[in-house]
Amino acid sequence: MADKILTGIPVATGIAIGKAFFINRNHKAHLPRHTVAASQMDEETGRLHDAFAAVETELSAIREQVPAELKDYGLLIDTHILMLKDPKLAGVADEYIKTLGLNAAWALEKAVSDQEIAFGAVHDPYIRERMQDVRVVADKVQAKLIGRETDLSAISGRAIIMAHDLTPADTVEIQVSKIMGFATVRGGKTSHTGIMARSLGIPALVGVDMLEDFVHDGDLVVIDGLTGKIVVNPTESELEDYNERAAFFEDYTRKIKRGCQLPAETFDGSRVQVLANIELVEEVASALDNGGEGVGLYRTEYANLNRTDLPSEDELAEKYIDLAAILSPRKVVFRTLDLGADKFISAFGELNETNPAMGLRAIRFCLRNPQLFKTQLRAILRASAYGNVSLMFPMISGVKEVRQAKAWLAQAKAELRREGVEYNPDMPVGIMIELPSAVMIAEFLAHEVDFFSIGTNDLIQYSIGVDRTNHHVSYLYQPLHPATLRTIKLVVDAAHQAGIEVSLCGEVASDPFCVPILLGMGIDSLSLTPQAIPGIKRIIRQTNMHDCRKLLRKVLECRTVSRINGLVMDNIFKYFPDEVTFFSSLLENDEAPS
Amino acid sequence: MTETNEGMDAEQGDFLSREVVVSNEHGLHARPAGKLAQRAQGFTARIRIVHDEHEVDAKSILEVLTLAAGPGDVLEIRAMGDDAAQAVEALERLFHKRFDE
Numbered sequence: 120m121a122d123k124i125l126t127g128i129p130v131a132t133g134i135a136i137g138k139a140f141f142i143n144r145n146h147k148a149h150l151p152r153h154t155v156a157a158s159q160m161d162e163e164t165g166r167l168h169d170a171f172a173a174v175e176t177e178l179s180a181i182r183e184q185v186p187a188e189l190k191d192y193g194l195l196i197d198t199h200i201l202m203l204k205d206p207k208l209a210g211v212a213d214e215y216i217k218t219l220g221l222n223a224a225w226a227l228e229k230a231v232s233d234q235e236i237a238f239g240a241v242h243d244p245y246i247r248e249r250m251q252d253v254r255v256v257a258d259k260v261q262a263k264l265i266g267r268e269t270d271l272s273a274i275s276g277r278a279i280i281m282a283h284d285l286t287p288a289d290t291v292e293i294q295v296s297k298i299m300g301f302a303t304v305r306g307g308k309t310s311h312t313g314i315m316a317r318s319l320g321i322p323a324l325v326g327v328d329m330l331e332d333f334v335h336d337g338d339l340v341v342i343d344g345l346t347g348k349i350v351v352n353p354t355e356s357e358l359e360d361y362n363e364r365a366a367f368f369e370d371y372t373r374k375i376k377r378g379c380q381l382p383a384e385t386f387d388g389s390r391v392q393v394l395a396n397i398e399l400v401e402e403v404a405s406a407l408d409n410g411g412e413g414v415g416l417y418r419t420e421y422a423n424l425n426r427t428d429l430p431s432e433d434e435l436a437e438k439y440i441d442l443a444a445i446l447s448p449r450k451v452v453f454r455t456l457d458l459g460a461d462k463f464i465s466a467f468g469e470l471n472e473t474n475p476a477m478g479l480r481a482i483r484f485c486l487r488n489p490q491l492f493k494t495q496l497r498a499i500l501r502a503s504a505y506g507n508v509s510l511m512f513p514m515i516s517g518v519k520e521v522r523q524a525k526a527w528l529a530q531a532k533a534e535l536r537r538e539g540v541e542y543n544p545d546m547p548v549g550i551m552i553e554l555p556s557a558v559m560i561a562e563f564l565a566h567e568v569d570f571f572s573i574g575t576n577d578l579i580q581y582s583i584g585v586d587r588t589n590h591h592v593s594y595l596y597q598p599l600h601p602a603t604l605r606t607i608k609l610v611v612d613a614a615h616q617a618g619i620e621v622s623l624c625g626e627v628a629s630d631p632f633c634v635p636i637l638l639g640m641g642i643d644s645l646s647l648t649p650q651a652i653p654g655i656k657r658i659i660r661q662t663n664m665h666d667c668r669k670l671l672r673k674v675l676e677c678r679t680v681s682r683i684n685g686l687v688m689d690n691i692f693k694y695f696p697d698e699v700t701f702f703s704s705l706l707e708n709d710e711a712p713s
Numbered sequence: 714m715t716e717t718n719e720g721m722d723a724e725q726g727d728f729l730s731r732e733v734v735v736s737n738e739h740g741l742h743a744r745p746a747g748k749l750a751q752r753a754q755g756f757t758a759r760i761r762i763v764h765d766e767h768e769v770d771a772k773s774i775l776e777v778l779t780l781a782a783g784p785g786d787v788l789e790i791r792a793m794g795d796d797a798a799q800a801v802e803a804l805e806r807l808f809h810k811r812f813d814e
Binding site: 194197198201202204205206207208234237238240241242243245246249252253431433434 | 738739740742743744747750751754770772773774775776778779781783
C-alpha cells in the first residue's frame with residue numbers, strides 16, 4: 120500500500136508521476152531576529168545587498184523567458200524588479216542595519232512593516248493590494264538571507280508543485296517545462312491553479328486537505344487528475360499501474376486530438392454543436408485548438424474577483440469586444456454575473472447568509488444592484504455589434520424574473536441608441552435552467568426567450584438537494600439519477616415544442632457516459648471545458664442517433680441509478696473501451712459510504 | 714506649451730517645476746507608477762512628485778504608488794540637477810501619453 124492516498128478536486132485532467140516540491144513562501148513567522156556588532160555591520164549590509172542583487176538577477180532571467188502571450192505576467196515581474204531596486208526597501212533596510220544593528224532579514228522585515236503602514240493609509244483598494252507584491256519580493260530576499268529559499272530553479276525534471284495556494288506570481292516563476300502537475304490546499308474549480316494547469320496541459324488538484332501534513336519534499340507522488348487522487352509513495356506495483364495508465368491516457372489524448380477539428384456529426388448525419396466553457400479571453404486559443412466551435416458559456420465573474428472596486432463599463436467592454444472579435448464569426452454566449460454563494464465581490468461585502476446557495480446570488484443579486492447589472496449589460500451590448508454575441512441570465516426561477524432582466528436590457532439598449540453607440544438589436548437572449556421551478560414552467564419560459572442553456576451542476580444540486588462539495592452527502596450527486604435525466608428531458612422537450620434551441624453547459628456535457636443519452640434527447644449543443652472537447656466530439660462522431668434514442672428509451676425505464684449505470688456502461692464498453700478505462704471512476708459514487 | 718516654472722525651496726535649492734494632470738483611467742496604479750519610476754531612474758537629477766501635501770521620490774515605485782493619485786488629479790513634477798530639464802520633459806510626456814495604456 121502507498122503511504123497515503125489523499126483526494127482533491129481535479130481541475131485539470133491527466134496523470135502525472137513525480138517528486139513533490141513544496142513552495143513555501145512566507146518566512147515572517149520563523150525569521151531569525153538578532154543584533155549585529157558594529158564590526159560586522161558592513162558584512163551584514165553586504166549580505167543584504169547580495170541577496171537583493173541575487174533575486175533581481177533571478178527575476179530578470181525569468182522575465183526574459185516569459186512568452187509574449189503572457190504579457191500581464193511579464194509586467195507583473197517588471198513591477199517586482201522595480202520594487203527590488205526601490206530605495207524604500209533595500210535602502211531603508213540598510214539604514215536599519217546601520218542605525219539599529221539589526222540582522223539583515225529583520226531589518227528588511229521592518230522596512231516591509233513601514234510599507235504596510237504607508238500602503239494601509241491609501242484609500243484606493245487596488246493600490247493597497249500592491250502590498251502583496253512587496254511581500255512577495257521581500258519573502259524572496261529573506262529566503263535568500265536565511266538560506267530557506269525554495270529555489271525554483273532547483274526544480275529538476277518531473278516535479279509536482281505542492282503549495283498552500285498558488286498566486287499568478289508563483290506560476291510565472293516556475294519553470295513550467297519541468298512541472299508535471301500541481302496540488303494545492305486552497306482553491307476551487309475556477310482558481311488560478313486550474314487555469315494555469317489546463318493551459319499547460321498538466322493535471323492539477325485543488326482543495327487537497329492535509330496536503331502539507333502527509334506529503335513531504337521529495338516524496339514520490341502520483342497525481343491523478345481523472346479521479347482526483349494523490350498517491351503518496353506508491354508501491355512498485357501501484358507505480359507500474361499508474362505508469363501504464365498514464366501512457367495509455369497520453370496515447371488516448373493524442374488519438375482523440377487528431378480528429379478534434381472534424382464536425383460533431385453522428386454516423387447517421389445528426390449535427391450537434393460542441394462549444395467551450397471559458398472564463399478568460401486567454402482560454403479562447405485552447406477552446407479552438409481543441410475543436411470548440413465557439414463559446415457556449417463565458418463566465419463573466421472573473422473581472423470582479425480579486426479586487427475591491429468594481430470594473431468600469433469601458434474596462435468590461437474592452438474585454439468583451441476583444442472576445443467577440445477574436446471569436447467572430449463563431450458564437451459566444453455571455454452569462455451575466457453569477458455572483459453570490461461562493462463568489463463575492465468585495466465592493467459589496469459578504470452577505471452573511473446562513474444558506475448562500477439559496478440566497479441573494481446570480482440574477483437575484485443583479486436585479487438588486489441594477490447599476491452593476493446595467494453596466495455589464497451595456498458592455499455586453501457594445502460587444503454585440505460584432506454580431507456573434509448572445510446573452511443569458513443565470514438562476515432564473517420564474518417568468519417575472521426574466522421580464523425584469525429583459526426590461527433592464529431594453530433600458531440599456533435605449534440608452535445606447537440615444538448615445539449613438541452601435542449594438543446588435545437582435546442579440547439572442549436566453550436563460551439558464553438551473554432551478555427545479557424553471558424546469559416545471561419551462562414551457563412558459565420558452566416563450567420569453569430565444570434559447571435555454573441547462574446548467575446541470577446547480578440543477579442536480581437543487582433537484583436532489585445535495586451539496587456536492589459536502590463529502591458526507593456528495594455520493595448522492597448523480598448525473599445519472601433517473602430524476603436528473605427526466606428533468607433534462609423535460610427542458611429539452613419544452614424548448615423544442617416552442618421552437619427554440621437548447622444547450623447544456625454543466626459537467627454532464629463532458630461526461631462520456633451521459634453524452635449518448637443527451638444526444639438521444641435531441642440536445643442542440645453541448646458546452647464544456649476545452650480539454651474535454653476532443654473526447655466528446657469523438658464519441659459523437661462514432662455513435663448514431665438511432666442507438667442513442669434506443670439507449671434513452673431503455674434508460675428512462677430504469678428506476679435506480681445502478682441500473683442506469685449498468686446500461687450506459689454496456690453501451691460505452693461496446694463502442695468506446697478507452698473511455699471506460701479512464702472515466703469509469705465517474706460511476707463509482709453509486710453507494711453511500713459505509 | 715506647458716509653462717515651466719523655476720522655484721526655490723528652502724531645503725532643496727533651485728528646481729524646475731511643471732504641473733501635469735493624471736489622465737489614466739485608473740490613476741497612477743502599478744504599471745504607470747512603474748513606468749514613471751523607471752523613466753525617472755534614467756536621470757541623475759533629483760526628481761520629486763508633489764500631490765497636495767504629499768511629496769515623494771519619483772524614482773521609487775513604492776512612493777509613487779502611495780501617492781494614490783487618481784484620474785484628474787493635478788501633480789507637480791520638481792526636478793533639480795544637471796539633467797533636470799530633460800527629466801521634466803520626459804516625465805511630462807509620459808503623463809501626456811497616458812503611460813501608453
